[in-house]
Amino acid sequence: MNDVHALSGAYAVDALDDVERARFERHLAECGDCRGEVDSLREAGALLAATAEEVTPPGALRERLLAEVGTVRPLPPVVASAPRATLPTPSVAAHRPPRVRTFVAAAAAAVITLGAATTLAITRPWDDAPAPSLVASPTDRVLAATDAERYVQKFEDGSKAVVVRSKDLNQAVIITSGMSEAPDGSVYELWLDHDGEMVAAGFMPDGPDNEVLLSGDAATATGLGISVEPEGGSPEPTLEGAVIIPFENA
Amino acid sequence: MRLVSDAIPGEAGSTSSGRARPEDVTVAARDAAQELNEALRCCARGDQSAFARLYDACSSRAYGLAVRVVRDPAQAEEVTQEAFLEVWRTSARFDPERGSALSWVMTIVHRKAVDRVRSAEAATRRDVAYQHKNQPVPHDVTAEAAHASLEARRVRGALSSLTQVQREAIELAYFGGYTHTEVASMLQLPVGTAKTRIRDGLIRLRDALGVGR
Secondary structure, X not given: OHHHHHHHHHHHOOOOOHHHHHHHHHHHHHOHXXXXXXXXXXXXXXXXXXXXXXXXXXXXXXXXHHHHHOOOXXXXXXXXXXXXXXXXXXXXXXXXXXOHHHHHHHHHOOOOOOOHHHHHHHHOOOOXXXXXXXXXXHHHHHHHXXXXXXXXXXXXXXXXXXXXXXXXXXXXXXXXXXXXXXXXXXXXXXXXXXXXXXXXXXXXXXXXXXXXXXXXXXXXXXXXXXXXXXXXXXXXXXXXXXXXXXXXXX | OOOHHHOOHHHOOOEOOEOOOHHHHHHHHHHHHHHHHHHXXXXXXXXXXXXXXXXXXXXXXXXXXXXXXXXXXXXXXHHHHHHHHHHHHOHHHOOOOOOOHHHHHHHHHHHHHHHHHHOHHHHHHHHHHHHOOOOOOOOOOOHHHHHHHHHHHHHHHHHOOOOHHHHHHHHHHHOOOOOHHHHHHHOOOOXXXXXXXXXXXXXXXXXXXOOOO
């Protein structure tokens, strides 16, 4: 993990897998040096495209795009310290055309909250709390598991969730990048879906980029759910705005 | 891949008003970059005609890159469409302090193209499509292409200053859409070294081309 900086070049040309990418983006959020380096290497990388032959796309593509942008609203700029009240909430989805993708995206375009206490609870330090430098954390073990399965969920606002599950370890980790905050007074709660029965599995901490180890039996789960709940969580997920990421052959 | 610049070198930058001098080309390139910045700013405000200008300025390069990475023209078209929609949607996130508008657009196109080839389903389709690949893709060579070829030659020149391993690693990653781990295996490098070659190579490329910081 010490040579995380060395991933800047591979990141700049999209040569990281989903998990590496999500982790590196988390690192980028904290490392100004890497951000600067990635920007400059991307600039160089994009020039490689100049060596590919230019090809005029079919005219119909232009027409389709010009028609389509008329129906898509550009996202607002990222404003530092945006007031929470203006952040997207799931109810926004109700005003949109009834398209499933939009609905799901608007739901997930909000995402996250809850403090250090909960984070401790989900990482379950009592299970094994040796010095982190000597032993891989439970999260790292899941990510490195030989039977790790990966599920990627992208959202229309560019945010992304990667879920990694190891049946052998009976654990799953969710890694988010670029998630916007949960609406004021609410939190993002995580669930494990057991054939339709949703079992609470923890909360997403504050911030756009997180890595959370889920509690509960991941091996037998059929999917992972994210829902918006009042602070403190709910006994059952609020279905409106909930996102389910299904697992394969659970 | 064919060099567009097999035209006579002296004609590369020429216009109807006569042969362009190198400094004219530089100024023209700078103006073009300014126009793209402006077009993106206007897109963020919902200006659809600005989007049309941006599309006209970048689409053949974008589609060319998509074709190079995903190979199948139909999929490349879908990738280009997704990418330009994303450009429109996220135009307010473009920050001219961090890089040029063109590279921002190409970064989005590249990312979409790579996402496409990495999906297993697309991979099989790509293999099938590759059988038909030698059908010529329709294209036209314009003055714009001639100007672009100057840049292509510069980039090729810079690429030739890299070590062979650096160059191969970068090309497999960028045009092949492979991860650094896959690149390491393809080039029979020890695990973990391909990412270093890619980074070192990009740094050298960046410095040779005088871009970024």
